[in-house]
Structure formats: C-alpha cells, structure tokens
Amino acid sequence: MDDAPRASDDRLEAERLEAVRGLGVVDGIVNGPGLSRLIRLAARLFDAPKAAVVLVDEARIWRAAYVGYAGPEAPREGDLAHRVVVANAPVGLAVPIRDCAGRVLGALVVEGPGMGGPAAEEDLQALGDLADLATEVLFGPCAKVPTLESERLDLAIAAASLGEFEWCVATNTFRISPRLAKLSGIPEGELDSQGGNALYAYIHPDDREAVRANIDRQLAQSGRFTAEYRRTPLEHGGETWNSVAGVMLMDADGQPSRLIGVVQDITPRKLQEAQRESLVAELDHRIKNLLAVVQSVAAQSARKSASLDVFLKTFAARLKSMSSAHDLLSAARWRGATLARIAAAELGGLAPTQTRWDGPELFLTPRAAAALSLALHELAVNAVRYGSLSTENGKVEVVWRRTPEGGFALEWLETGGPPAVAPATKGFGATLIEDVAGRELGGAAKISYRPGGVTAMIQGAPDALADAPPIEPVSAAPERIVETVVAADETVRPGAIAGLKVLIVEDSLLLALELEAGLEDAGVEVVGCAAELGEALSMVELDFDVAVLDADLNGQSVAPVAEILRSIGRPFVFATGYADKAAPMGFDAPIVRKPYNVHQIARAVAGVTGRA
Numbered sequence: 001m002d003d004a005p006r007a008s009d010d011r012l013e014a015e016r017l018e019a020v021r022g023l024g025v026v027d028g029i030v031n032g033p034g035l036s037r038l039i040r041l042a043a044r045l046f047d048a049p050k051a052a053v054v055l056v057d058e059a060r061i062w063r064a065a066y067v068g069y070a071g072p073e074a075p076r077e078g079d080l081a082h083r084v085v086v087a088n089a090p091v092g093l094a095v096p097i098r099d100c101a102g103r104v105l106g107a108l109v110v111e112g113p114g115m116g117g118p119a120a121e122e123d124l125q126a127l128g129d130l131a132d133l134a135t136e137v138l139f140g141p142c143a144k145v146p147t148l149e150s151e152r153l154d155l156a157i158a159a160a161s162l163g164e165f166e167w168c169v170a171t172n173t174f175r176i177s178p179r180l181a182k183l184s185g186i187p188e189g190e191l192d193s194q195g196g197n198a199l200y201a202y203i204h205p206d207d208r209e210a211v212r213a214n215i216d217r218q219l220a221q222s223g224r225f226t227a228e229y230r231r232t233p234l235e236h237g238g239e240t241w242n243s244v245a246g247v248m249l250m251d252a253d254g255q256p257s258r259l260i261g262v263v264q265d266i267t268p269r270k271l272q273e274a275q276r277e278s279l280v281a282e283l284d285h286r287i288k289n290l291l292a293v294v295q296s297v298a299a300q301s302a303r304k305s306a307s308l309d310v311f312l313k314t315f316a317a318r319l320k321s322m323s324s325a326h327d328l329l330s331a332a333r334w335r336g337a338t339l340a341r342i343a344a345a346e347l348g349g350l351a352p353t354q355t356r357w358d359g360p361e362l363f364l365t366p367r368a369a370a371a372l373s374l375a376l377h378e379l380a381v382n383a384v385r386y387g388s389l390s391t392e393n394g395k396v397e398v399v400w401r402r403t404p405e406g407g408f409a410l411e412w413l414e415t416g417g418p419p420a421v422a423p424a425t426k427g428f429g430a431t432l433i434e435d436v437a438g439r440e441l442g443g444a445a446k447i448s449y450r451p452g453g454v455t456a457m458i459q460g461a462p463d464a465l466a467d468a469p470p471i472e473p474v475s476a477a478p479e480r481i482v483e484t485v486v487a488a489d490e491t492v493r494p495g496a497i498a499g500l501k502v503l504i505v506e507d508s509l510l511l512a513l514e515l516e517a518g519l520e521d522a523g524v525e526v527v528g529c530a531a532e533l534g535e536a537l538s539m540v541e542l543d544f545d546v547a548v549l550d551a552d553l554n555g556q557s558v559a560p561v562a563e564i565l566r567s568i569g570r571p572f573v574f575a576t577g578y579a580d581k582a583a584p585m586g587f588d589a590p591i592v593r594k595p596y597n598v599h600q601i602a603r604a605v606a607g608v609t610g611r612a
Helices: 004-022 033-045 080-087 121-139 146-159 178-184 198-202 205-222 267-304 308-331 339-347 366-385 428-440 509-521 533-539 559-567 598-608
Strands: 050-056 060-067 073-075 094-098 104-111 162-168 173-176 189-192 224-230 241-250 256-265 355-358 395-402 408-415 444-450 453-460 501-505 525-530 546-550 572-576 591-593
Touching: 004 104, 004 162, 004 256, 033 050, 033 060, 033 104, 033 121, 050 080, 080 094, 080 104, 094 121, 104 121, 162 178, 178 256, 198 205, 205 224, 241 267, 339 355, 339 366, 339 395, 366 395, 366 408, 366 428, 366 453, 428 444, 428 453, 501 509, 501 533, 509 525, 509 598, 525 533, 533 559, 546 559, 546 598, 559 572, 572 598, 591 598
Parallel strands: 355 395, 501 525, 501 546, 546 572, 572 591
Antiparallel strands: 050 060, 050 104, 060 073, 094 104, 162 173, 162 256, 173 189, 224 241, 241 256, 395 408, 408 453, 444 453
C-alpha cells in the first residue's frame, strides 16, 4: 500500500512526458513567430531581461521561445519551470502551460533581477492570459476550450453507459474509472495489470481465450480492437454481456506506451437479439404447422367432395374460417381469443336475426381457439345448407359454461328447421368436429341428429383456457377493417360482369394469375396486372372500367393509386390480407379479405359498376 502514491505519480509523469514529446516541439524550431511575439510582450510588460515558453522533459528543459537566455536547452533540476511542474501551480512569475487534459507540460517564465518573491494577483492574471495564448499556439484553436470539450466527452460517455480504463505499460498498472467499476464489478482505481492480462479474469471462462486471441490479433494488425464477451457468471445466474473497444498508443520510439479503452453493457441488446431469434424460430414453427394443416384440410376436403366445384367452395370456406381465427389471435398478439368473439366471427355474418350466442367470458389458448373456430364453421355451414338456417324460421343457439373441472362445455342447438338425418358416411366436417376439435381441445365433441335439428356438445379441458383474458384497448375495434363482401355473399348474376375491362393490382403472382383466370372465365377483359406501386401508377391511364387493388404492394400502400382513381371517378375494389390499420381507409370502396375467391371479387366488381 505504501507504494501506491509513488506508482500513481510515476504513471502521471509518464503520461505528461508522453504528451510533451507528442507535441514535436522539443529539439525543434526555436523562436517561431507566434511564440516569439508572446515572449517579447511578456519581457516588455514586466520590464524583465528574461522570458521564455518552456517545456519540461524528463531530465532537461526546452525553451521553445526565449529572450535573455544563453540557449534553448538546460538541465531540468532547479529550473523555475521544473518547480511549476512539481507544484502544478504558479511559482513566482512563472505560470503553468497545460494541455487539453489539464496536464502541466511546462511554463511561461519571466526572470531577472528584482523578479523574485510573491507575484501580485494582477501580474499572475496577465501571465495567465499570455500562457493561454501560448497554449493556443502550441496546440491549436481547440485548446481554447479544453474544459468544454472534456465535459462534452464526459456527457457522451455517460449517455452511452460507457466505462473507461487505461493501461500504462511503463508502470504495469490499470486505472479503472468509477463508471467502469459500477458497470463491470472491477475494483475502482489502480491495480496491477499483470502484463495486461488482469482484466481477462472478468470475462466468462468459456469466452476468455477466444476473446484474448481476437484482441491480440486486432492489436497486431491495426493497434485497435473491439470485442463482445460474457462477464463472469453472476450469483443470481443471469447472463451479462459487455462490449469493449480500445487503442494502443505508441511512444516516440514506436513502442507501446499506453492503452486506452471503453466498456459498454450490451446485455439489453443481447436479450433483444435472443428474443428476436426465438420469435423467428416460433414463426417458422407456426408457418410449417399452418402449411401442414392447410395441406391436410385440402386433402380431406378433396377426398370427401363429389366434384371439383364442391371441393373449391368447401376448401375456400374452411380457409376463410382459419383466416378469421388467425385475425382474432393476431388482434390479441397470439395470446388467444375469447369464445364470444369466435362465435361472433363464425355466426355473425350468416343470419344475424336467426343466431344467438351467450355464455361467460372465457379466453381460449391459440390452439384451442383455432380448433373451435373450425368446428363452429363446419356446424354453421351444415346449418345453412341442410339445417335450421336453410329456412327463414330456423334458429341456431350457442351457449357455453365453465365446467366444475375448470374447462368449458359448449352446446350447439338448432331449432325450427327440417328434421336432422344422420349421413350415411361420416364426412370430413364431422371428423373435424368430433375427432380433431375434441383432441385439440383436450376434451370431446359429439354431434346428434334429432327430429328437431342438429345438436352438438363440445367440451374443452382446463388446459384449453388461458388464466385470464388480456385487457384489449378500447380503440382496437374501430381500427379493424370491416369486410364488406363476405364469403356467404358471393352470389352474382350470370354474365353480370361480362364485357368489363379490369385492372388488377396484386403483388402476389399466383394470386394475380388465379384472379385473372377466374375473371376471364366470367367474361371480363383484364387490361393489365401490376405488382409494384410504380407499375400500378403507370397503368392508371389505361382504358378500364374497374380496378381490383391489393392494399399493400411489397410494403407500400396502394393509397396513391386509389386516390388517383377516385379523382377521375374510376371505381375500384380493395383486396387485403390485413386485419387492421394497414389498408388504405377513408375510401368508399368494397373490401374483400384474403383468402378470397373469384366469386367474392366478381360480386364486389358487379356492385361498384352497377351490375349487381
């Protein structure tokens, strides 16, 4: 401990000497114009025979400008400038010359007979002003405001949550700033550098050697380095990440003299990166599962369909149901969906005066919500085709309750329609309800065909319910896009749109090709297909009667195209896959939600052209 002050003094002196030599003035030009004028002014001001701007080297002084002395060089010991450096303050009529870091590199000296003794305050003020001018000549204009620049640097370091360290090669010591000590757990102040290796002990053992090799390689190549590493494990087990950057400074002989560096806590960024990678992996998993489900639904629908037309309609309707469930889950950030919203999505657009649903507020997990949505869709389609919703007086009532075990039980009840007759063979719809939905809900599902109508009982296990529904913002509902041409409203008079000229704006090539083929089968002339916003804008001058606009074109809103069409009185229809905010709103135009079929687009086109 007794050696600590000495070590500190040695380090400061080594830094000071490095700064003196870094000026390139010692052994250089003497009595340059700028400094020479200052010295003459100082000598005249104090009526002194001697005055000089002196830099203090290791064993000698160097007078960069002087009057009254025999030469520029003299021994350091005993010189007035040496005493100023030691005192770090004015001595007699000699005041310090400091660099931007505040180090005393020398002094402005006035000497001669009668010049000894304490200096008056006004004399020191005048000498201090001259010393400031000398500093500006030596270091340049930046030296005028060293404290301001230092404060700016401190602010930048604090704002970036950085901690600083220095390694003095000559004294073999690290100096750790208070900021770095707080950030990294390394003790504040000076410590033995152990040949520059002491700080590696604060790097995670698994990363230590790789970081060391990386830093050594960069220093050898460029004298600078950057690295990221985990800190040594914390008691609570959390993982902490730091980023370090440093540069090695050389002395006049080209040898390593001092390394300065900064360390930053990058744990929040690393956590965000890990979360992002986890989300990407989860998205990849969900997409693959979704594709597998679509493939299975397509295969099962085809196996149970009597014709291609029946398959296309059935499959499209099931995709629409899956899309509705996806919208509900997306609105709740994939935490799940309320049972009431699922029922409303599947029944609300079919026959509002003939359907009713009621029950306690229950929040389903994403998996359970998707399964129940498909099950209710199949029941609703059968009710429209064969059951109570096929007549004007029929009713469908859906009620649910929480079971004593913590799950739920949902009952589907049809009344007022034709008698229900069990099918000769079990279709895919019944399989979806009884087998798939029951298994996905962790419970069971059973369909009964009774003279009064179809009834179904669907039970879900406690695992199908989330602990509590999230609080949804009040403004969420108005922001959502309201589809104006639903799947159930796809009837169009034969030949209604024949002869129309249509412009298609759609960034998906497969969708555009399918829509073009379907519209041409209906007697429409497609004048062009645009996939980009610029391409669409170039086509608005074509001769066409109506346009079908994808709301989003590779991340760009189609609103500019819609605005032009509205200004010239050309009708258009929106097709969108977004559930909220992304479609260009404020336009009086039909909206068809993806996945759609050609019948829905045809119905919308007929509507805006007065051919419905």
